[in-house]
Amino acid sequence: MLGKLGLSAIPWSQPIPLITSLAVMLILLGVLVLITVKGWWPYLWREWITSVDHKRIGVMYCLLGVVMLIRGFADAIMMRSQQALAIGGPGYLPPEHYDQVFSAHGTIMILFGAMPLVLGLMNFVVPLQLGVRDVAFPTFNSVGFWLTASAALLVNVSLFVGEFARTGWLPYPPLSETAYSPGVGVDYYLWAVQISGIGTLITGINIVTTVLKMRCHGMSYLRMPVFCWTALASCLLIVATFPILTATLAMLTLDRYVGWHYFTNTAGGNPMMFVNLVWAWGHPEVYILVLPAFGVFSEIFPTFSGKPLFGYRSMVVATLFICIVSMTVWLHHFFTMGAGAAVNTFFGISSSIIAVGTGVKIYNWIFTMYGGRVRFEVPMLWSMGFIFTFIIGGLTGVLLAVPPADFLTHNSMFLVAHFHNVIIGAVVFAIFAALEYWFPKAFGFRLDGRWGTAAFWFAFVGFWVTFAPLYILGLAGMTRRLQHINFPEWAPWLYVSAAGVVILILGVISQVLELVLSIRRRDQLRDTTGDPWDGRSLEWSTPSPPPFFNFAVMPNVEGEEAYWGIKLRAIETQQLSPEPNYQPIEMPLDSPVGFYTAFFSFVFGFAMIWYIWWLAIVALVAAFAGFVVFAWRDEHEFEVSVDEVARADRARREAREAILARLARQEAAP
Amino acid sequence: MTDTGLPASVAALRRVREDPHRLGHRPHDGREPVRGIGMGTTGPAHKRIIVGYGFWIFLLSDIVMFSCFFAAFAVQRDATAGGPKMADIVDLQRVAIETAALLLSSYTCMLSFAATNVRNLLLTQVFLFLTGLLGLVFVLLEAWEFIDLANRGITPQRSGMLTAFFGLVGLHGVHVTAGGLWLATMMAQVQVKGFRRHIVHRLICFNLFWHALDIVWIGIFTVVYLIGSLS
Amino acid sequence: MSNLESDPARFTATLDDREDHAPGDEPQEAAGHWVLNANIGLGFSVVLTVAAFALVIWPIVYGPAVAVALVVLAIAQMGVHLVFFLHITTGPDNTNNVLALAFGILVVFLMVVGSIWIMDHLSHNMMPMDQTMQMQR
Incomplete structure (x- = not known):
């Protein structure tokens, strides 16, 4: 009846996961009780859970990502402390638990932390920057988000019910085959990643279509902000490579569930094919994360330097170059697997070449700052920290791209230091910069920069104190994923690294404090202008937060940096253009189908993990039925009345006129 | 000027x-410049173009997924582990009938789309039905083939080559089956709701999907069956 | 500070059914054009398919060349399908459609050829798996 599920699935004997999950459940229960007592359910259901508004979905993606980043960071704390405590001893985490921790850390950080944040940013920003009212397929957007969220839930359930994979964040066979991993850990991984992968693919298709087909009037390709270009490139990579992941994991699933021989080491299976396929996804995945990060910096540098982006067109070319070339470098993840000189040389060269595109971008950002009036606001701090950190991470990457050098450093702590250097240095820094930068647009008030500045410095210093020793340890010969360490001479570096984590914890606390304090002081920090940073692209032409229809009248773009030109003209002529002739607007109707589908996907995933076949079938049928019912509806859109549109836009115009007047007074004053 | x-x-x-x-x-x-296709500076495309293009992108991703299964088949072609070879399991006659059924179903699908364009309900439904029927013939033939092989002890558990074979062909079969479910749903929708705009958009998508499945089948019958039967 | 206004006449978000298609893609046009395409596509496909099966059944072509000939025929037939059934070249937005297709083909090419190349080198350089297994025993 319940398949493999029983009371023994709960890790009674392991206090750490048990206490953690009890604490998490208590917190969750508390939140649910609070929501119920306060009577917030109808509001949440109506405005958030069933919402198909790209801004709401973007915010929910980011929220999910931030929570998962903290979860993944907790794993990181455990790993660093275990390695510091387990020098010549067993430490406090037994091997089978430690292996789950590092597998969960990688999986969660990449797929459930960074990915939702990047997708959330793209969802929120791209339609606003392109001057449109929503993405191409709003309801599917909601489905995509909820699938990702339910997959994240599935990963976290593994903490309390059963176990997680002990195979690393990419479950290499034959270790991940049933013969060597008979438990449910790998199954949790497979189904969670599979479900979130479908969600990601949906978002990818959505953004590609939005960018290529829905730009507002006048927004030709070469007038798009660079963030939209990078979002396009990143989503093209999603569309091109997530199916590879889906296929690879489906093959492993077939091996595990019905005894096929794709990757087994018996009967003609080929474990190395898994490594080949999974990295054909895995390497582009890195660029899926980092390209939007580059886009974020390409927005922040011009804004806070008061200058247009240097070399816009070279930036676009570099983005597309990286997009294509990133699909031809995957073998550098397994140079040591034995492909031989010809293959290794090809992929070594292509891996080095891809750094050229990135180099172009770095110079462009530096030249954007040159001669500008640089304002050292928090987003700019993260961006400048990024340039410093990322250059070093990139250079160690070029080093690893040389096969002979890679033979020495493969699977060492040097590699660990390298990819944290690029992923934290670029993606995580970009995420915090972007959250600070677009927070006022999403919520209508700025974050208090003081704690943000503290968070940046803690993170920046903490990062280097944590990871610089790992470079040294790697060169000294320490391999990755060690549960205990037998070389006392490594101890000092491991202690330094653990101390770095303490600094990083301070950074996380500062970031949380910044958020909490800003929310409490939101009235002083209110952004009434809609343009708190003196921005240059279209999202700053809307009020903060934007109305659900984004633009009362569709913009008509006449050049690059769409909003900057409009703003200059308004200041020059001391007036806004005449009030337009408002029209009613058609907006997509909200729908619970995303939540519904995701709920049954979760049930399906859980049932498959525990071999509860009847429940899996029920869930599949229910999900299909839900889709048919949804497809049967007649009304897809509702009309926003002229009055409502006019009211929203007139309020916006008043705010803008007030600024114009203030600027005029400042000009007049001596 | x-x-x-x-x-x-x-x-x-x-x-x-x-x-x-x-x-x-x-x-x-x-x-x-042409308006309504989303190119250049002409503003957002029409909904029909957006839907079609989004689905086209999805199809490309689906084909990438198939390409992984093709790659796996190519890599594991000789991994027979002492079991039957490809040439031992190909029944060219059945493959020919399957190919004919799928090709004809593509043709009738196209005809149903032509009927949709002139808003002819009866002909649309008739050709959709024929499409589904031919798809059913295809799926049944494939199921028969798999059962037949299983009865001879030729299962995916036998060897890496057979795993890759069943995986690739089976994945296509699953797609055709899912397409059949979709087709049944579409026929019901067309019957009840007529040619509303979003129904027509879905018919466009279905049309694309069905043709794409036929394109994948071309790859399968060539690489798996015909070339497989050579050695 | 914004004057994000445009000529409302240019904004066509609310479309009636007549406008819901791009120029050159008139839904109400006669079905003949589509039927003609379907007939041509079917004709080409039948010829190419029959040719492919014939190559295998009868020794028409020099033996070792058959596989290559089959691949050529398959690619030709895929092209026929793309042009006559999927209409990727004649749609009003065909530039983007074809670009997307080219991108897809590139990815498929990289995936399949890359995997075969890499795995071929691996199996050339590595001991076969069954021998590895025997060593472990």
Whole structure:
């Protein structure tokens, strides 16, 4: 009846996961009780859970990502402390638990932390920057988000019910085959990643279509902000490579569930094919994360330097170059697997070449700052920290791209230091910069920069104190994923690294404090202008937060940096253009189908993990039925009345006129 | 302003002077840009184009997924682990019938789309039904093939080659089955709701899906069955 | 500070059914054009398919060349399908459609050829798996 599920699935004997999950459940229960007592359910259901508004979905993606980043960071704390405590001893985490921790850390950080944040940013920003009212397929957007969220839930359930994979964040066979991993850990991984992968693919298709087909009037390709270009490139990579992941994991699933021989080491299976396929996804995945990060910096540098982006067109070319070339470098993840000189040389060269595109971008950002009036606001701090950190991470990457050098450093702590250097240095820094930068647009008030500045410095210093020793340890010969360490001479570096984590914890606390304090002081920090940073692209032409229809009248773009030109003209002529002739607007109707589908996907995933076949079938049928019912509806859109549109836009115009007047007074004053 | 009457070289020279790197902002041939397809500066595309294009992107991703299974088959082709070889399990006659059924179903699917374009409900439904029927024939033949092989002890558990074979062909079969479910749903929707705009959009998507499955089948019958039967 | 206004006449978000298609893609046009395409596509496909099966059944072509010939025929037939059934070249937005297709083909090419190349080198350089297994025993 319940398949493999029983009371023994709960890790009674392991206090750490048990206490953690009890604490998490208590917190969750508390939140649910609070929501119920306060009577917030109808509001949440109506405005958030069933919402198909790209801004709401973007915010929910980011929220999910931030929570998962903290979860993944907790794993990181455990790993660093275990390695510091387990020098010549067993430490406090037994091997089978430690292996789950590092597998969960990688999986969660990449797929459930960074990915939702990047997708959330793209969802929120791209339609606003392109001057449109929503993405191409709003309801599917909601489905995509909820699938990702339910997959994240599935990963976290593994903490309390059963176990997680002990195979690393990419479950290499034959270790991940049933013969060597008979438990449910790998199954949790497979189904969670599979479900979130479908969600990601949906978002990818959505953004590609939005960018290529829905730009507002006048927004030709070469007038798009660079963030939209990078979002396009990143989503093209999603569309091109997530199916590879889906296929690879489906093959492993077939091996595990019905005894096929794709990757087994018996009967003609080929474990190395898994490594080949999974990295054909895995390497582009890195660029899926980092390209939007580059886009974020390409927005922040011009804004806070008061200058247009240097070399816009070279930036676009570099983005597309990286997009294509990133699909031809995957073998550098397994140079040591034995492909031989010809293959290794090809992929070594292509891996080095891809750094050229990135180099172009770095110079462009530096030249954007040159001669500008640089304002050292928090987003700019993260961006400048990024340039410093990322250059070093990139250079160690070029080093690893040389096969002979890679033979020495493969699977060492040097590699660990390298990819944290690029992923934290670029993606995580970009995420915090972007959250600070677009927070006022999403919520209508700025974050208090003081704690943000503290968070940046803690993170920046903490990062280097944590990871610089790992470079040294790697060169000294320490391999990755060690549960205990037998070389006392490594101890000092491991202690330094653990101390770095303490600094990083301070950074996380500062970031949380910044958020909490800003929310409490939101009235002083209110952004009434809609343009708190003196921005240059279209999202700053809307009020903060934007109305659900984004633009009362569709913009008509006449050049690059769409909003900057409009703003200059308004200041020059001391007036806004005449009030337009408002029209009613058609907006997509909200729908619970995303939540519904995701709920049954979760049930399906859980049932498959525990071999509860009847429940899996029920869930599949229910999900299909839900889709048919949804497809049967007649009304897809509702009309926003002229009055409502006019009211929203007139309020916006008043705010803008007030600024114009203030600027005029400042000009007049001596 | 048109360039008619000018020698081509003069027109080309003028174009270069106006936009030296031909980087856009203006169509190259001087014609009015087409509205409603989302190109250039003409604003958002029409819903029909958006839906079709989004589905086209999805299909490409689906084909990438198939390509992984093709790659796995190519890599594991000789991994027979002492079991049957490809040439031992191919039944060309059945494959020929399957191919004919799927090709004809693509044809009737196209005809149903032609009927949709003139808003002819009866013919749309008839051709959709024929499409589904031919798809059913295909799926049944494939199921028969798999059962037949299983009865001879040829299962995916036997060897890496057979795993890759069943995986690739089975994945296509699953797609056709899912397409059949979708087709049944579409027929019901067309019958009840008629040719509303979003129903027609879905028919466009279904049409694309069904043709794409046929394209994948071309790859399968060539690489798996025909080339497989050679050795 | 914004004057994000445009000529409302240019904004066509609310479309009636007549406008819901791009120029050159008139839904109400006669079905003949589509039927003609379907007939041509079917004709080409039948010829190419029959040719492919014939190559295998009868020894028409020099033996070792058959596989290559089959691949050529398959690619030709895929092209026929793309042009006559999927209409990727004649749609009003065909530039983007074809670009997307080219991108897809590039990815498929990289995936399949890359995997075969890499795995071929691996199996050339590595001991076969069954021998590895025997060593472990």
